[in-house]
Structure formats: C-alpha cells, structure tokens
Amino acid sequence: MKKEKQIIGHGTWLDKVAYELVEREKKLGRSLDLIRTESGLGASGIPHIGSMADAIRAYGVTLALRELGYRSETIAFCDDMDGLRKVPLGFPEELKEYLLMPVSSIPDPFGCHKSYSDHMSGMLRDALDRAGVEYVFKSGRETYRSGVMRDAIHKILLNAKVVGKIIKDVTGQEKYLNMLPYFAVCKNCGRIYTTQSYRYDPEKNIVHYRCTGVEIRGNWINGCGYEGVADISRDDGKLAWKTEFAARWSTLDIRFEAYGKDIADSVKVNDIICREILMFEPPFHVKYELFLDKSGRKISKSAGNVFTPQEWYKYGVPESLLLLFFKRVTGTRTISYEIIPKIMDELDFLEDVYFNKVKIDNVMEREKLRGLYLYAHLLKPPEKPSTHIPYSLIVELSQVAPEDKREEFVISRIQRYGYKIDDKSLVKIKLALNYARDFGKIAREPVPLNDAEIKALRELILEIKNASSPTDIQNMIFNTARKHGIPPPEFFKKLYQILLSRDYGPRLGPYIWDIGLDKVVKIIGETIESSLRSKSC
C-alpha cells in the first residue's frame, strides 16, 4: 500500500520542524494558543555569523508555525548576566579591570551604549533588524531582576543534590556535587565567577556565597574573600548554564530551541532537569553543526577568525544570509567570503523558480525551492522578478574597470550585454564592487618587453594621443603590431599585462578610451622605462 505524500507547509526543513513540533505538543496536551521559540543572544563578544544563524533559524520556525496556522513568536534572550572571561581581541586593555564581572555591569568601551553587553547584543540586533527578523527581546538581567524565574530557581536549588548528580552522570563534571549551580555577583568586588554558593535558604529564598576565587584557563584568580547573600528573585546572581536553560524554558514557556553541537551536553542536562525537577517538558530541539572557517576551525572570537553579519552585508543582501541559514540545518558549513557570490546567484535562481521562469518537474522539489525563496524573504516575496545579473560578472568587470570610474564602467558594460538595470541591480552592483575591491586579486608584476615591443609601444603612445574614437584606438593597436612584426594577439596580451596585470581583458579600444588617453600613455611610458632599467642592470 502506497501512502500519498502530502507537502507540509512549503516543503523545507523549517516546515517539517514546525509540523513535528506541533504534533509533539498535541501529544503532550499543551496549549497551542501561542508557541514560543527561543534563541540566545550572545553579549560577551562580537556577534559572529553563528549567533546570527541561531536567531534567524528560531524565527524561521516561528514563521513556519504561523504558516501552519498557529500563533508564534521568537524570544531573543540576551545573556547579559554572563561574566566577561577574556578581553576580546582588539578591545581596549582597560577592560581588564572588569574581568569576571557581568557584561551588563561593564561600561561600553566604545561609549555609544549603556553597557558592554548592550553594545555587543546591539550589533546582533542591528543585523537582525536589517534582515527584518522580528523578536521579543528579553534581557537576562531584567528577567532575573523581575523575579519571574524565582520558582524555577527555587526548585533547582532545593534539588541541588539531584541536579549535581544529573550533571555528573551526563557530563562527568563533579563540580556541582559540592556547590550550588548558582553564581552570585559579589556585592563587594562585583565579579560573578569568583563566588561559590554553598547554602540555599528556602524560607528566605536567598543563597549564601563566598568570594573565593576561580580557575580560568589554568590560572587561579583570587576572590576578594567577601561573604554575603543573594536574593534569587533579584539580579543578585544567575543560574549556572547547565541549569539556566531549564529555568528559562519552563518560566517563559519555550517550545523550540535550536543549538550548536558544542553545547549538546549542556542541552541534554537541561532537558533532564527541566523534565524531572521543573516538571516541564523541554522544548523541541534541532541540533546544528558549527560554522567552520576555510581551514576547518570553529569560528570563534578567541580564534580571531570572526565573521560578522555586518561583514556579510558589505557584499550580500540580507536575503542571501537568510537563505544560507534556511537552506539546510545539518552538515558542516565551511564559511568564507567565497560563498557570497554563489548564494547571491542562487537567490536569482530561486526567484526564477518562484516566478515559474524555470520549470522544475518534481513537485516536492519545486515546492521546496519556492519555499526557500519565500522564507529567504521572510514570507514577503517581491511582486515581480528583478533583473538577474550574475554576481561574478560584475566582479569580473569591476576588476578590469578603470579605477576612478568603476561603477559607470560596469553599468555601461552590463547594459551593453542587454541587462536592464533596476534599483535592485544597482544595489547588487554596489555589493559586488565591494567584493571585487576587497577580494579581487590585484598583483602588479613588472612586464618584460623586448626591443620590438618597446619600439612598437613608443610609437603607439604617440599615435594614441591623437585618437578620435575607440575604434580608432583599436585599429592603431592592430596596425602598430603588424608594422613592427609582432603578431597582434601577442601585442594585445602585452597591453593587457601592462594595463590590467592579466593576459586578457575587455576590448581594448573602448577600454582605453574609458580610462583616458593621458593615463594610458603615462602607464605605458612608465612600463617602458622600468623595462629599460631592468635591462641595464
């Protein structure tokens, strides 16, 4: 017996996740009035592409849930109670005095935000805003301060023994067998990771702690010795990560949270605590691979290979970044600037599929591609298709364009190739020009010339000065070459080497005309001189 396959939503993994999530909730018998998805918002370093991916994917699931007819929203939970563990690369050394303090207590080293964490999370929020991602922002600090997490924290601390055992069983980490999974902010020195919490008073809901010190990366950092108490219904401290998710999930009623494989163990622990201690069935999860750089290393702040969303936006439209994250969720993603042109062109391809310019026979396949296009536009696709200029063509053209008028040159060439330039093409051209400027290979090497070539070039400069049209120049080159017994192809090649540092290029007549006769004469003249100099050596 054959089962008819029904297309869920738009046929992407987001739709599948949304569907499975809803089925699970139905089985659990929970209310489906409002389904919350969550993403963490890092606040202790410059947000990279992976932090962005997490938030975008959570929002993608929210969109898919809405497509299935449910109300949904994405919570972006800002980890601003975390302590600063290290001064990020390139940041002012003065930050050292704030080490181990909550990032929300540290002033913004750049002076434009209320705090260090506001600055960092602000960068991510800007990137999300530019992409059109909507979310409900929750500051960790405010959440603790408001006291809404009190019940969850209370239960966890009350069951600290069991929690400690769960952590040990799953991860092998024994630390929480002897201390409470709660970090208090030291009321004396302001640091959060130097304190140890040793007793919980369930009547008063306070935690007793000592500022003893902590080992970070093999170095012991002394505490100030202060002893005090922290109120769990205030922002006096925070839960350790191995338990905080659980408290968040149950308090905020979160039904979906994705995570990278680096925190897989943490999530496993939190799931158990959530279910067994807090009696709340943990959210549906999706695990994704980390983003690696070209050499296969994890992208991280400390490795100094940060790739920020802002960087991406220099070369690609926000939709291309959304597409990258929505395309798939599994599999290693090596990420480097080189994929930007591909993704930009893929967006054009998907648009062709969406507007039926390209026929895809397989229904599933077609729906999935159309779905990807829809999600990449956050379900608000353009009404009509735009001009599709291959990204690489723009880059290519820009590399041979006269330096001082790249844009005009590129646009005029593209028009000559028959493309209609619209607003979107202009945006794309600007982005691709940035790409060419930053990643285009420009290697100027001395061009060796033989005597015949030098003679021919000298004559050419004299003639070119009086050229009256691009065609005129084209003919001059050809004639000069023949006159001096140089095969035209070779002569052309030399000229390309001189003018563009490569063996080929655009039709020379119009090109030289574009650059300007004076400039070309100057460049060729200099090349002849340097060639003569190297000969006399």
Added chain:
RNA sequence: GGGCCCGUAGCUCAGUCAGGUAGAGCGGUGGGCUCUUAACCCAUUGGUCGGGGGUUCAAAUCCCCCCGGGCCCGCCA
C-alpha cells in the same frame, strides 16, 4: 572516554534532513562572433557517488559495519 560532520567529474563543490533517469562552476575539446586578444554564445568531454552489506519496485539519499579526513564535548558560558 562520549558525540557529530565530511568523502560525488581533472579541480572546487551542490544534491542527502520528505528515496524516483547523477548536477553546476571552473578546466579540456570542437565550433560561432571578432580586420582583433579577451569576454560572450553554441556544442561536447568527463563520475565503480570512499568500501561492503541490508531495506525497497526503486538508494548518492534510509539502516548497519568498515576505511580515510576533520570537528565538538570531557574548563566555562
């Protein structure tokens, strides 16, 4: 010790998460356009889908085992 990813054309990779005739770009070859290089256009070349077994009418795709490359966790968040 625990877990994950990758292996597909000469090269770089897509396709795997919902099984349905193996793809793209670059390269190679031939041609077109050009008084003329390049670009461009057309055609063409090229793969035991790492290996073995299983499920299936049908497997690059799902399941198991193995080989090779790499990553994450076992500090902390």
